[in-house]
Amino acid sequence: MSTTKEISSIKTVNPFNNEVVKEFKAMSEEQVAKIIDDADEAFKTWKNTSVKDRAEIMHKVSAIMLERKVDLGKLATLEMGKVLGQAIGEVKISAAIFEYYATNAEKLLADQPIEVPDGDAFLTYEPIGVILSVQPWNFPFYQMTRSAAAHITAGNTMVLKHASNVPQCAQMMEDIFKEAGLPEGVYTNLYVSGKDIAPIVANPKIKAVTLTGSKPAGASIAEAAAKVVKKSTLELGGSDPFIVLEDADVQLAVDTAVNGRMANGGQVCTSPKRIIVAGKIYDEFLAKTKEAFAKIVVGDPMEKGTTLGPLSSEKAAEDVAAQIKKAAEQGANIVLGGKRMERAGAFLEPTFITDITPKMDMYFEEVFGPVFMLYRYETIEDALEIANGTEFGLGGTVFGTDTKKAAEVARKIDSGMIYINHATGVAPQLPFGGTKNSGYGREQGKEGLLEFVNTKLIRTTSPDKPF
Numbered sequence: 001m002s003t004t005k006e007i008s009s010i011k012t013v014n015p016f017n018n019e020v021v022k023e024f025k026a027m028s029e030e031q032v033a034k035i036i037d038d039a040d041e042a043f044k045t046w047k048n049t050s051v052k053d054r055a056e057i058m059h060k061v062s063a064i065m066l067e068r069k070v071d072l073g074k075l076a077t078l079e080m081g082k083v084l085g086q087a088i089g090e091v092k093i094s095a096a097i098f099e100y101y102a103t104n105a106e107k108l109l110a111d112q113p114i115e116v117p118d119g120d121a122f123l124t125y126e127p128i129g130v131i132l133s134v135q136p137w138n139f140p141f142y143q144m145t146r147s148a149a150a151h152i153t154a155g156n157t158m159v160l161k162h163a164s165n166v167p168q169c170a171q172m173m174e175d176i177f178k179e180a181g182l183p184e185g186v187y188t189n190l191y192v193s194g195k196d197i198a199p200i201v202a203n204p205k206i207k208a209v210t211l212t213g214s215k216p217a218g219a220s221i222a223e224a225a226a227k228v229v230k231k232s233t234l235e236l237g238g239s240d241p242f243i244v245l246e247d248a249d250v251q252l253a254v255d256t257a258v259n260g261r262m263a264n265g266g267q268v269c270t271s272p273k274r275i276i277v278a279g280k281i282y283d284e285f286l287a288k289t290k291e292a293f294a295k296i297v298v299g300d301p302m303e304k305g306t307t308l309g310p311l312s313s314e315k316a317a318e319d320v321a322a323q324i325k326k327a328a329e330q331g332a333n334i335v336l337g338g339k340r341m342e343r344a345g346a347f348l349e350p351t352f353i354t355d356i357t358p359k360m361d362m363y364f365e366e367v368f369g370p371v372f373m374l375y376r377y378e379t380i381e382d383a384l385e386i387a388n389g390t391e392f393g394l395g396g397t398v399f400g401t402d403t404k405k406a407a408e409v410a411r412k413i414d415s416g417m418i419y420i421n422h423a424t425g426v427a428p429q430l431p432f433g434g435t436k437n438s439g440y441g442r443e444q445g446k447e448g449l450l451e452f453v454n455t456k457l458i459r460t461t462s463p464d465k466p467f
């Protein structure tokens with residue numbers, strides 16, 4: 001049955017003015033099946049290429065991305081509204097991830113000997129086949145890089161379904177892979193809507209699935225994978241706590257929290273979403289936060305000097321505005337902002353909220369926009385109760401001059417990553433991922449490379465010493 005759709009939700013809509021720039025036709029079931037067949041066929045050869053040869057291509061991908069960082073950055077800004085300087089930064093970290101695996105994969109994938117009383121034992125890491133990767137729009141190059149760089153270098157092939165609002169970024173990456181010399185079928189985009197993805201997981205030629213996105217999308221993918229006993233990894237939402245201890249450098253903590261929260265329009269899974277400040281320094285922190293807000297420059301994300309652009313879409317801006325309205329109705333204090341801006345595009349005022357309590361929905365929700373939520377604590381136990389009081393466990397921060405004490409607090413936060421005196425960051429060698437409903441599995445680093453390989457044991461025993 002052919003189900004080619006006439007009208008597609010896959011399109012570039014510039015959130016700066018909400019104009020439709022380009023539309024893509026969704027693929028038919030037959031087209032999708034053919035792409036998966038080709039990826040499976042390509043795997044037969046790709047798995048037997050040396051890691052060195054694969055790394056050669058990854059070096060080239062990295063170099064092309066760096067050479068075209070401004071063009072790539074402009075495309076991300078056009079499709080999802082992030083400030084251009086931040087978009088270029090995203091391309092640079094993506095190139096660094098390709099470079100990291102190109103340089104280190106041979107060592108990371110090398111056989112690992114295991115000490116045994118007799119004979120020989122070692123682990124060898126073998127690719128498993130076609131990986132289905134489903135990715136979100138908030139970092140259109142970085143998110144796809146995290147899965148593609150690792151799993152393709154490990155010898156798998158990949159079909160990638162990117163978010164429907166960043167189709168040109170997806171196309172750009174497929175073109176770059178081709179230009180770098182990646183053989184046909186090793187990486188291919190699927191242009192389909194998110195709701196049509198779960199049935200694709202059942203295709204027997206798909207060997208595993210990875211998704212970065214929201215909890216409902218993750219649950220749907222994981223359920224589809226579990227039904228056919230396939231491995232999945234999920235990188236889901238977060239509501240990262242940012243605990244400020246009373247000995248912290250207050251100005252540095254304010255600047256780090258405000259800049260971190262406003263980056264990418266507040267649409268970052270690991271953005272410092274809940275700022276939890278010691279009572280002793282709370283008033284100073286609040287006053288300095290207002291000063292930092294006065295420096296935010298809202299405007300055209302392509303313009304130099306703009307620090308906050310639109311949200312990714314009209315719907316995203318409406319959804320966050322509705323969350324703020326509900327919080328205000330439930331008794332939260334909107335200190336600054338809180339409304340849609342009176343201008344074209346998916347703009348929302350940078351918003352500062354205090355007095356959020358567990359009686360309000362916002363206390364438990366992820367707010368995916370430029371919304372700074374300030375909490376006050378009197379004892380460290382209170383701070384940890386707030387920090388651990390949501391379903392999420394992705395990243396987090398502890399700010400304090402006594403870094404040993406800060407690290408002790410970090411150990412008590414239920415999270416996948418905690419940074420001391422820094423907003424949750426990213427580096428190619430550092431494993432990224434969460435716990436609780438923020439998902440499972442890791443990307444980046446050695447852990448990310450080994451998620452979709454068969455860790456095979458080979459054991460040789462001495463003939464004179466049977467089991």
Ligand code: NAP
Pocket residue numbers: 134135136137138143161162163164165192193194195197198212213214215216217218220221234235236237238268269270366368394434438439
């Ligand atoms: P989303 O709606 O879940 O979309 C993410 C991807 O999943 C898109 O490609 C989407 O396709 C697809 N999708 C949607 N519904 C699906 C379904 N039922 N089954 C399978 N795939 C489906 O998420 P979003 O709103 O774009 O992204 C924001 C969320 O991602 C936030 O919660 C954020 O915290 C999280 N995130 C997490 C990380 C991390 O590393 N942990 C990183 C970035 C973002 P369509 O576009 O076609 O709908």
